[in-house]
Every structure is written in structure tokens, then in C-alpha cells.
Amino acid sequence: MNNESDFKNPYMKKVKYIFVVLLAGIGLLTAPSCNKDTYFIPPPPHTPQPTSTLEVMKVSTPPSTLNSAYWKTADYHNVNVSDVSTSHLYTDGLLNMTGTYSGKTSFNAGVNPGLKLKAAYDNDNVYILAEWTDSDVNLSEKSWLWNGPTDLLKADLANGWTSQRNSDRMSLAFEIQSASNSLGTFSSVGCSASCHGTGNSAEMRPDAGKVDLWNWSLAKSAPLGYAEDMVADATGLSDDTGQQICVRNSVSVSDRSGPAYEWDGTSQTVTLSTGTASILDPAYYLFNKTPFLGDVVRGDSIYHSEVLNQPGHCISCHGELGVGGTASSLNVLSFNKKSRASLISSMDNESDMGPYWNALNQQSRDDLIAYIRGLCGVPGYYLSTPDGSNADLTAISNVTPINIGNAMVPSTNIHTVYKVLIIRKLETTHADDVQFDLSSNKIYKFGIALMDNDGKNHIGSVVETLTFK
Numbered sequence: 129m130n131n132e133s134d135f136k137n138p139y140m141k142k143v144k145y146i147f148v149v150l151l152a153g154i155g156l157l158t159a160p161s162c163n164k165d166t167y168f169i170p171p172p173p174h175t176p177q178p179t180s181t182l183e184v185m186k187v188s189t190p191p192s193t194l195n196s197a198y199w200k201t202a203d204y205h206n207v208n209v210s211d212v213s214t215s216h217l218y219t220d221g222l223l224n225m226t227g228t229y230s231g232k233t234s235f236n237a238g239v240n241p242g243l244k245l246k247a248a249y250d251n252d253n254v255y256i257l258a259e260w261t262d263s264d265v266n267l268s269e270k271s272w273l274w275n276g277p278t279d280l281l282k283a284d285l286a287n288g289w290t291s292q293r294n295s296d297r298m299s300l301a302f303e304i305q306s307a308s309n310s311l312g313t314f315s316s317v318g319c320s321a322s323c324h325g326t327g328n329s330a331e332m333r334p335d336a337g338k339v340d341l342w343n344w345s346l347a348k349s350a351p352l353g354y355a356e357d358m359v360a361d362a363t364g365l366s367d368d369t370g371q372q373i374c375v376r377n378s379v380s381v382s383d384r385s386g387p388a389y390e391w392d393g394t395s396q397t398v399t400l401s402t403g404t405a406s407i408l409d410p411a412y413y414l415f416n417k418t419p420f421l422g423d424v425v426r427g428d429s430i431y432h433s434e435v436l437n438q439p440g441h442c443i444s445c446h447g448e449l450g451v452g453g454t455a456s457s458l459n460v461l462s463f464n465k466k467s468r469a470s471l472i473s474s475m476d477n478e479s480d481m482g483p484y485w486n487a488l489n490q491q492s493r494d495d496l497i498a499y500i501r502g503l504c505g506v507p508g509y510y511l512s513t514p515d516g517s518n519a520d521l522t523a524i525s526n527v528t529p530i531n532i533g534n535a536m537v538p539s540t541n542i543h544t545v546y547k548v549l550i551i552r553k554l555e556t557t558h559a560d561d562v563q564f565d566l567s568s569n570k571i572y573k574f575g576i577a578l579m580d581n582d583g584k585n586h587i588g589s590v591v592e593t594l595t596f597k
Contacts, residue, residue, distance in 0.1 A: 174201045181205060181593040184247040184254060191248050191255050194524060194547050198248055199257055207243040209587045212577060216330060216584040221383030222270065223279035223286060225294040227581025235580045235587050237263045243578060243588070249554065249596060254564055257549045258298055258576075265527065266581040267412045268293040269347035269509065270376070272387045274424055274502025275449070289386040289424070291508055294581045295347030298548055299588075301575040302562035304359070307337030314339065318591025319575025322360050330584075332360040340562040341365070344523050344548050348374040348509055351413050353400035355521035355550050359560040368560045370516020374509040377414060387506040392418035393467025398513070401522040411464045414507040421468065422491075422498025430488070430496050441484050442496070450503040459503040471497055517558035522551040570596040 182205040191198035211231030218225050228235050235241060241260040248255045270291040278286045301319035308314065314321040314337070322332050322339045332341065343349065343356040357368040379385040396408035396415040408415050433441045443453070450459030466474070472493060475485045488496065513519075526547045554564040564572065577588035 176201055177203045179203050179205050181595045182245050182247050182256075184249050184594060184596045186597065187248045187250055190250050190253065191257075192524075192549075192551060194257075194526060194549055199246060202246045202248065205245045205592075207245060207576060207589050207592065209241065209243055209578065209589060212588050212590055213330070213584065213586050217282055218584065219383070220284055221290050223282060223284055223290050223292045224277060225270070225292065225582065226281060226585055227266065227294060228579050228585040228587065229281060229582070231585065232587050235578065236261055239263070241578060241587075243576070245576075245592075247594065249564075253551050253553055255549065255551050256300070257547065259545060259547050260298070260578060261545050262296055262580055263544075264580075265346070266294060266296045267346055268505065268507065269295045269345070269583070270383065271505035271508045272377070272502065273505050274428070274499060276505075289384050289502070291383040293505065293508075294579075294583055295345050296546070296581065297343060297345040297579045297583065298546070299344070299577045299579075299586070300342040300550070301577075302340045302342075302572060304338040304340050304560070304562050307334040307339045307360075309335040315573050316591070318573055318589075319577070320590045332365040334360060334362065336362060338560075340560070342521055342550060342552075344525070344550065346527060347412070348511070349523060350525055350527065351406075351408055351415075351511060352398060352513060353402055353406075353523060354514060354519065355523040357518055357521050357561070368517035368520070368558065370518035371512055371514050372518060373514040374511050377417075377506070377508055377510050386424065387420045387501075387508075389414060389417035389510055390420045390501060390506060391464070391467060392416045393469055398511075401519075402524065408511070409465070410467075411461045412507065414510040415512075417510050420498065420501075420506070422494035422496070424495070424498045424502050426492070427495035427497070427499030427502075430492055431499050450500065458500050461504055463500065463504045464506075468494075468497055471500075517556070517560055520552055520556055520558065520561060524549040524551075564596070566596055 183203060185202065187198055189196075189198070209232065214231040215229060216226070217229075232238065232240075239261070241262065243258065243260040246257045271293045273290055273292050275288065276286050276290050276292050278284075284290070301322060303314040306313065307321045309321050309323065311317045311320050311323070314334075319339065321337075322334045323330055332339070339360045341356075341358040341360060343358060345356060349356045352373060354373055356373060358365055359368060377387050377389050379388050391410040391414060394416045396410060396413065398406055398408055398415060400406050431442045433443075445453045445455035446458050447453035451457045478485070485493075526545075554566065556563065562572070572594040574592055574594055575588065575590045576592060577586035579586045
């Protein structure tokens with residue numbers, strides 16, 4: 129087929145053409161594709177990158193838990209924390225509540241907490257995840273202590289009832305209406321525009337406008353899976369409308385008045401904002417309550433009775449303040465895990481209590497238990513399931529009433545790193561909330577604060593930017 133006659137034969141030309149086309153087709157089918165790797169090897173997962181602002185990315189699957197896949201690859205914003213509010217003290221009767229008094233040097237043992245923020249949004253909600261390091265955990269706020277410890281920063285007397293201890297917390301502030309004060313506008317100075325006054329009289333109260341405050345507190349909101357929703361305007365700081373999540377447990381407005389309620393002894397089963405069930409630890413939280421019984425002054429006298437083998441005289445075995453004696457310590461938070469009925473029953477069955485307990489009448493027993501409660505510390509607030517605008521902020525954290533149990537005490541944090549996820553609707557129907565109307569604005573200024581055993585002093589950043597992408 130290679131001689132000249134072959135090409136002159138039309139039939140042979142046709143056969144040769146078909147043969148060449150077939151060979152070309154086979155070559156195309158068997159040749160390797162230069163794009164094969166692109167189609168069959170997926171791209172590597174996104175490596176999280178730092179961003180200059182807090183970028184809020186649109187997602188199709190809500191990242192509504194701490195373990196949601198989105199958070200593993202999401203970009204993040206490192207907050208350069210600084211001293212925002214320092215050297216402030218509380219009013220009379222509020223002692224040992226300023227763990228962030230010196231700012232960064234007193235927070236997290238002076239080590240940078242490494243505050244990191246991530247965010248996302250879907251058609252309904254915005255999701256903000258905050259992570260930071262704290263070297264200890266503080267679970268209570270304004271606990272009632274009888275003749276408690278003095279405060280080295282204050283001259284207040286610690287005699288009688290005082291309110292002590294404070295919780296760890298994180299706060300976010302957003303502008304609702306053009307807020308400003310002598311320092312400037314919210315858009316320029318952030319949450320500093322909400323401050324009014326100086327020194328210990330400083331408060332969240334802008335001269336004009338309105339600010340939305342989201343407060344996550346380990347003592348007052350985290351137990352039920354929420355963040356406190358508050359608003360600051362020219363009249364001061366107040367809770368949003370609806371059922372409050374926490375109410376001061378006090379006889380009067382005085383922080384020396386003593387507790388109005390104690391635990392009633394029934395299981396404190398609650399439903400968290402996520403719909404899951406939890407049991408609140410009565411050593412730290414008060415949900416199921418009953419009026420506080422007994423006269424603590426008479427109980428103090430009974431405990432310190434100096435007459436041997438007479439009613440009372442507890443000091444000889446349990447020590448001056450419930451510790452340091454030959455018998456078990458009474459001045460421990462875990463003692464509050466027992467109901468009043470349980471305490472009475474256990475004392476009834478202690479053979480060596482003899483005349484010290486058995487000779488006491490019911491009133492004297494209630495008085496003595498009131499004194500013991502005062503040594504341990506009665507919760508300073510009682511909790512309620514919020515509703516209305518007060519229930520706008522769902523909060524999920526890695527420290528919950530379920531895993532506090534007996535493994536944690538105020539000086540020990542088994543978590544080390546706090547993780548708090550706050551979820552809120554982009555737009556609510558409430559005038560006391562910031563509205564994220566993405567059709568008109570995708571950039572929002574905010575401030576963020578961290579507090580360690582404090583509520584007045586904090587570190588953080590007064591102005592940051594939330595950018596919806």
C-alpha cells in the first residue's frame with residue numbers, strides 16, 4: 129500500500145483513510161488526560177488565616193455547636209487586648225470582687241489571654257465564637273458571707289453579712305442608636321462612648337444614644353445557656369424587656385442585708401437554651417429556692433458557746449470559722465450541696481454530737497444552720513428562665529453546670545481555655561437590640577471586654593469591626 133499505484137486506486141485511498149481515522153481515535157481514547165488530577169483530587173482544606181477585622185462568612189449549615197465543622201477551618205481575628213478599665217472598686221459591702229483591678233498584669237496571671245474571635249451567619253442568625261485563656265475559674269457573684277475575709281484593696285469592715293466573690297465574664301457592645309459622650313462617638317471610640325463618670329463612679333451610660341450589651345457570665349447567664357441582654361442609654365444600664373435571667377438574692381438593696389433565699393433541697397433540673405437538660409449545682413447556683421431560715425447572729429452565738437457539754441459549742445471540734453478543728457470542715461462550698469433537711473438528718477445521726485446538737489430546739493437548729501450557710505457562702509443571685517427580649521442571646525460554652533460537678537473549685541479551672549459561642553437572630557423585633565440589616569449595612573463597630581473575677585475592671589478592645597462577607 130505504499131507504492132504509487134495504491135494512491136491512484138480510489139478504493140485503496142478510502143480504506144487507508146478509514147484506517148488512519150481509526151488509529152487516531154484509539155490514540156485519543158488511550159492518551160492520558162492532562163486535567164485528570166484536577167478533577168479527581170479534591171483541593172486541600174482551607175487553612176485558617178488571621179484577618180484584620182472580624183469577618184462574618186455566609187454558611188449554609190449553621191455552626192451552632194462548639195464542635196461544628198465550620199469552626200475548624202474558619203478564619204479568625206486576634207484581638208490585641210489592652211487595659212480598658214482598671215483600679216475601680218465596688219461600693220460598701222462588696223469585697224474581694226476586683227480580680228482584674230490591675231488589668232493585664234492581674235488577668236490570667238499576667239499572661240496574654242490570646243483572645244481569638246470567629247464568626248459566621250446564615251439566613252437567620254449570626255454566630256460569634258470567642259476563645260481565650262484564663263488560669264482560674266470563678267463561678268459565683270456577690271455570694272453572702274458571714275464575717276468573711278477582708279479586702280486588701282478596701283477599708284470596708286467584713287463583720288456581719290458582706291457580698292463577696294465575682295465571676296469570669298465576656299462582654300460585647302454594639303451601637304443601637306448614635307451613641308456618644310465627651311470622648312467621642314461609638315464609631316470612633318467604640319464602647320468608650322458608653323462610659324459616664326470617672327473612677328469608682330464610672331458606669332455604662334452614654335450621654336446620648338443607645339448601646340446593646342451582650343454579657344456572658346459564668347455565674348448569672350452561662351448556667352442556663354444564655355448571655356445577658358442589656359441596654360445602656362442616657363438613663364443608665366438596664367436589662368432588656370421580659371423575664372430577667374437573674375435576680376439579686378437579698379433581703380434589701382443593701383449589699384450587707386443578707387440572703388432572702390436558700391436552696392429548697394429539690395433537684396435543680398433545668399432546660400438549657402439548646403433544649404438539653406441540665407442540673408444546676410446548688411453549691412454555686414440557686415434555682416429552686418425557699419426563704420432563708422434562722423437568725424445568723426444567734427447561730428453565731430450557739431456555734432461559739434464556750435460551755436462544754438452544753439448546746440452548741442461547735443468551735444471546739446470544727447474551729448473558729450468552721451475550719452482547723454479536729455472534726456470535718458464546715459467552711460467549704462461543697463457543704464451547700466446539702467439541703468437543710470439533709471443537714472439536720474446527718475447531725476441527728478452523728479453519735480458524737482451528743483448534747484451539742486440534740487439539746488437544741490428547732491429554732492436554734494435553724495439559727496445554727498444559718499450561721500454555717502454564712503460560712504460557706506449563699507449564692508448571691510437566683511436564676512430564672514428568661515423570655516422576651518431577655519432570651520435573644522443563646523450562649524454555649526465549654527463550662528456548663530453539667531461538667532462543673534465536684535471536679536472544680538473557684539481556684540481551679542480544668543478547662544484552661546474558655547470557649548463561648550453566642551447566637552442571635554440577625555434582626556429581632558425588639559427596640560433594645562442592635563439590628564444587623566445586611567441590605568443597608570454590612571459593617572458594624574463593636575467593643576469586647578474580658579473580666580477575671582470582676583465586673584468593673586476589664587481588659588479588651590474598645591473598638592473592633594464586624595464585617596459581613
